[in-house]
Amino acid sequence: xxxxxxxxxxxxxxxxxxxxxxAYVIADAYVDHSSFGPAIISRVLESRGYKVGIIxxxxxxxxxxxxxxxxxxxxxxxxxxNMDPMVNHYTVSKKRRNxxxxxxxxxxGKRPDHATVVYCNLIRKMYKDSxxxxxxxxxxxxxxxxYDYWSDSLKRSILLDSGADIxxxxxxxxxxxxxxxxxxxxxxxxDISYIDGTVFKTKSLDSVYDYELLPSYEELLSDKMNYxxxxxxxxxxxDPFYGKRLVESYDGWYVVQNxxxxxxxxxxxxxxxxxxxxxxxxxxxxxxxxxxxxxEIKFSLTSNRGCFGGCSFCALTFxxxxxxxxxSHESIISEAVKMTENKDFKGYIHDVGGPTAELRRxxxxxxxxxxACKDKQCLFPTPCKNLVVDHSDYLSLLxxxxxxxxxxxxxxRSGVRFDYAMADKDDTFIKELCxxxxxxxxxxxPEHVSDNVLSLMGKPGNSVxxxxxxxxENINKQLGLDQYLVPYLMSSHPGSTLKDAIKLAExxxxxxxxxxxxxxxxxxxxxxxxxxxxxxxxxxxxxKVYVAKSPHEKAMxxxxxxxxxxANYDLVKEALLKENRAxxxxxxxxxxxxxxxxxxxxxxxxxxxxxxxxxxxxxxKK
Numbered sequence: 017x018x019x020x021x022x023x024x025x026x027x028x029x030x031x032x033x034x035x036x037x038x039a040y041v042i043a044d045a046y047v048d049h050s051s052f053g054p055a056i057i058s059r060v061l062e063s064r065g066y067k068v069g070i071i072x073x074x075x076x077x078x079x080x081x082x083x084x085x086x087x088x089x090x091x092x093x094x095x096x097x098n099m100d101p102m103v104n105h106y107t108v109s110k111k112r113r114n115x116x117x118x119x120x121x122x123x124x125g126k127r128p129d130h131a132t133v134v135y136c137n138l139i140r141k142m143y144k145d146s147x148x149x150x151x152x153x154x155x156x157x158x159x160x161x162x163y164d165y166w167s168d169s170l171k172r173s174i175l176l177d178s179g180a181d182i183x184x185x186x187x188x189x190x191x192x193x194x195x196x197x198x199x200x201x202x203x204x205x206x207d208i209s210y211i212d213g214t215v216f217k218t219k220s221l222d223s224v225y226d227y228e229l230l231p232s233y234e235e236l237l238s239d240k241m242n243y244x245x246x247x248x249x250x251x252x253x254x255d256p257f258y259g260k261r262l263v264e265s266y267d268g269w270y271v272v273q274n275x276x277x278x279x280x281x282x283x284x285x286x287x288x289x290x291x292x293x294x295x296x297x298x299x300x301x302x303x304x305x306x307x308x309x310x311x312e313i314k315f316s317l318t319s320n321r322g323c324f325g326g327c328s329f330c331a332l333t334f335x336x337x338x339x340x341x342x343x344s345h346e347s348i349i350s351e352a353v354k355m356t357e358n359k360d361f362k363g364y365i366h367d368v369g370g371p372t373a374e375l376r377r378x379x380x381x382x383x384x385x386x387x388a389c390k391d392k393q394c395l396f397p398t399p400c401k402n403l404v405v406d407h408s409d410y411l412s413l414l415x416x417x418x419x420x421x422x423x424x425x426x427x428x429r430s431g432v433r434f435d436y437a438m439a440d441k442d443d444t445f446i447k448e449l450c451x452x453x454x455x456x457x458x459x460x461x462p463e464h465v466s467d468n469v470l471s472l473m474g475k476p477g478n479s480v481x482x483x484x485x486x487x488x489e490n491i492n493k494q495l496g497l498d499q500y501l502v503p504y505l506m507s508s509h510p511g512s513t514l515k516d517a518i519k520l521a522e523x524x525x526x527x528x529x530x531x532x533x534x535x536x537x538x539x540x541x542x543x544x545x546x547x548x549x550x551x552x553x554x555x556x557x558x559x560k561v562y563v564a565k566s567p568h569e570k571a572m573x574x575x576x577x578x579x580x581x582x583a584n585y586d587l588v589k590e591a592l593l594k595e596n597r598a599x600x601x602x603x604x605x606x607x608x609x610x611x612x613x614x615x616x617x618x619x620x621x622x623x624x625x626x627x628x629x630x631x632x633x634x635x636x637k638k
Contacts, residue, residue: 018292020048022069023056023300024084025628036413037061039088039198041139042152043097043104043131044118044303044309046072047285048294052315053152053188054095059291060189066090066196072298074135075120076128081140090199091147093192094135094180096154098309100540101131102166108538110166117312120297121305129166130154136178136466148194150174151184156335157542159215159273160250161236161243162263163550165539170236170243170550171270173264175217181205183215186322187336189288189351190277212256218270227251228270231455234267240551241558247547248555252610254333257387260624279322279341279384285405286347289318295358314354314428316367317348323371324379324394325433328474329537329545337443344447345413347374349420364424368414369430374437374445376409390590398472399439407437407445418452428453434460434484435476443491454499458488461504464512465523472511472554472561473545503529507573508564510548513596516571521588521608522600525578534577536570575588579608586613 020026023046028036042054049055058068069088073080077554082092097104097118104127105113112124119126128134132154139148160172175183182205184191191213198208209216218224230249231242246264250273253259259275282290295314297307320342323332332338348368355361367373378384379394380402394400400549418426428449437446449458460480464470470477485501492499505524507517524531539546548554548561564570572591575584588609592600600608 017116018294020070020298021062021553022044022085022292023072023298028067028085029277030164031067033067035067036085036088037067037090037200038093039069039071039149040093040095041074041082041084041086041135042095043073043101043127043135043154044095044296045409047118047307047310048296048298049293049310049313050293050318051293051316052098054619055094056288056291057093057095057151057188059293060288061192061196063287063291064193068093069224071123073126074138074139075098076131076134079138079142080133084141084545087146090196091136091149091181091205092136092143094132094148094150094155094178094255095129095152096130096132097152100154100157100166101127102129103538103540105129105339106166108536117309118307119303120307122308123304128590130177132174132180133178136180142180147182148178148180149182149184149192150178150180151192153331153335154457155180155183156185157331157540158231159185160262160271161233161246162541163539163544164541165309165547165549171580172233172266173215173217174264175215175271176269181216182208184213185273186213186216186276187280187334188213188277189280189284209272210274212275214472215271215273218272219268221263221270221272221587224261224263224270224272227263230262230264232265240554243553244547244551244558247542247544250542251333251544251555252390254337255387255390256337256339257385258390276337276564279337279339282342282344285321285341285343289343289347289351295322295533312366313364313405315358317355317365317371317417318369319343319348319368319373319410320375323375324388325372325436326393326396328472328548329541329543331543334542336371338394339378339383340375342409348413352417352423356420361422361516363425365417365423365426367427367429368417369428370435371430372436373430374407374410374432375429376413377404377406379403391531391586393474395433395435395439396424396476397471399460401434403439405436405439405441407440407442410446411448414448414451414453425455427452427455429459430540431461432458434462435480438484438487443487446487447491447495450488450497450499456499457502458499459502459504460484463504463506464509464516464521465614466512466516467537469509469512471518472548473506473509502533503531504536505531505577506537508570510545510561510563512537512564512573514569514572514576514591517576518591518595518597518600521576522606524579525608530580534574536574537561543573576608582613585609 069085164171236243256276262273322340465478540550575587
């Protein structure tokens with residue numbers, strides 16, 4: 017039956033079922049699209065003959081909300097959604113957001129904080145002995161002790177706080193099928209301790225072998241340096257080929273993380289994306305305004321997963337891993353053809369990519385046999401001599417897609433790794449990107465210009481980005497195109513001082529750019545940058561790192577990036593004076609702000625609130 021999975025007992029009976037094998041409780045609205053983790057997991061289970069029912073955004077204040085299907089035959093699955101519920105709910109300044117793209121109509125508040133924990137405790141209250149398997153980004157990144165920014169505390173493994181039996185971490189296709197098969201064979205959830213890509217809890221280590229014991233939770237609480245060291249041990253054991261089994265002890269319990277699951281082969285990737293997704297939100301949401309998140313991905317194509325970029329602030333290493341996996345051209349083109357038949361398709365494919373658009377193969381030939389290197393990165397600080405730089409496969413895919421009937425243009429909106437592009441001696445990729453796949457502006461992520469900050473971010477030196485900018489400018493000039501780069505910039509990343517923030521402001525001044533949006537560093541669970549924020553050291557070498565923690569200094573760093581905004585005048589002036597940079601206050605071309613705040617009346621009349629023309633365009637200079 018090509019339909020949405022059941023969301024109530026009427027749907028179950030319509031399918032001729034007596035009940036469900038798994039009830040899947042999710043914090044997002046039900047969107048049956050391959051960009052949504054719960055959709056993939058539920059369809060994978062369905063393809064193996066399991067009956068799955070969806071309980072989307074249950075009312076956690078109502079016990080009966082998780083009883084839609086009664087007690088499932090094999091157990092409950094729980095996901096906190098496509099993003100961590102705390103990030104979904106709160107800005108980096110810990111203010112409540114007023115919009116949720118994963119909820120019908122964008123309404124906020126339809127999920128609880130720490131949704132996985134809340135849902136699991138509710139399920140455990142109603143069905144004391146039913147197996148509970150948790151997964152998704154929230155559970156995956158909180159699988160061991162972790163720093164929680166919102167409570168400013170070190171939290172226990174989510175497995176303990178939720179009362180769940182197993183965490184299925186990472187992408188989960190291999191692991192969830194093995195778990196389901198084990199439960200179906202009558203194995204108790206407490207005995208399912210042997211599956212890669214899972215975390216379980218036990219009272220004894222007698223049957224656990226070949227493991228590395230991490231510092232206990234009590235030791236982590238007693239000394240932040242213990243946490244930094246523990247995290248780095250976890251970080252270098254995220255590879256599916258050599259990652260060790262890790263054990264973390266708590267008072268009376270051991271939490272055991274099995275090695276990561278093996279990456280999917282191309283055939284397995286193709287099978288996953290060929291499953292019968294409805295590629296839309298559930299029709300019951302239509303009257304509520306639909307689910308906004310679908311608009312970003314409805315006409316986009318997932319080409320790959322995994323990333324060997326290794327940015328310190330990104331959780332991909334912990335979740336998808338460093339080994340790139342890609343779908344075949346045939347699989348992607350087949351999906352694209354179906355997409356063009358959608359009545360809402362206007363001729364534009366919005367994106368073809370993944371975490372990084374142009375990565376279509378592992379970084380080197382040994383990774384699928386031996387794994388990614390434990391002690392070095394593929395691109396940082398410079399590209400590894402074994403790195404295979406090859407854009408030909410991605411270019412071939414884009415060429416095929418843009419010649420499809422009904423397709424007017426194929427955009428590339430996933431991040432382009434500019435250092436990987438610059439490592440290619442052949443400029444064909446950048447030329448075709450500019451000529452066919454950009455519409456006026458190309459978004460890239462240099463993040464900063466201070467090499468000290470970039471080094472801590474795991475990003476290439478500023479000279480690499482500058483060279484990329486020049487290359488793109490020259491190519492656009494040759495093509496006769498009026499296109500420009502829009503840089504994503506981050507304030508207050510660990511290591512960034514006010515001096516570094518001023519350097520970034522000067523760079524923005526020099527390129528004539530006024531960022532409309534700035535990402536203030538957000539300490540999310542299980543990233544190297546978050547560990548720096550919490551501990552004050554880089555866990556890779558245990559060296560001290562400066563961290564801007566006070567809200568006021570963070571506000572100054574952010575304001576400097578948007579120094580032309582009159583609302584930021586006082587903060588910018590304070591920062592400049594604090595760093596003895598009064599030379600940047602004045603009316604000269606190098607100045608950031610004038611000596612005194614311009615009145616609202618003067619601004620309304622076109623007065624200059626910065627050292628440059630108020631009419632200066634917001635796009636970078638060429």
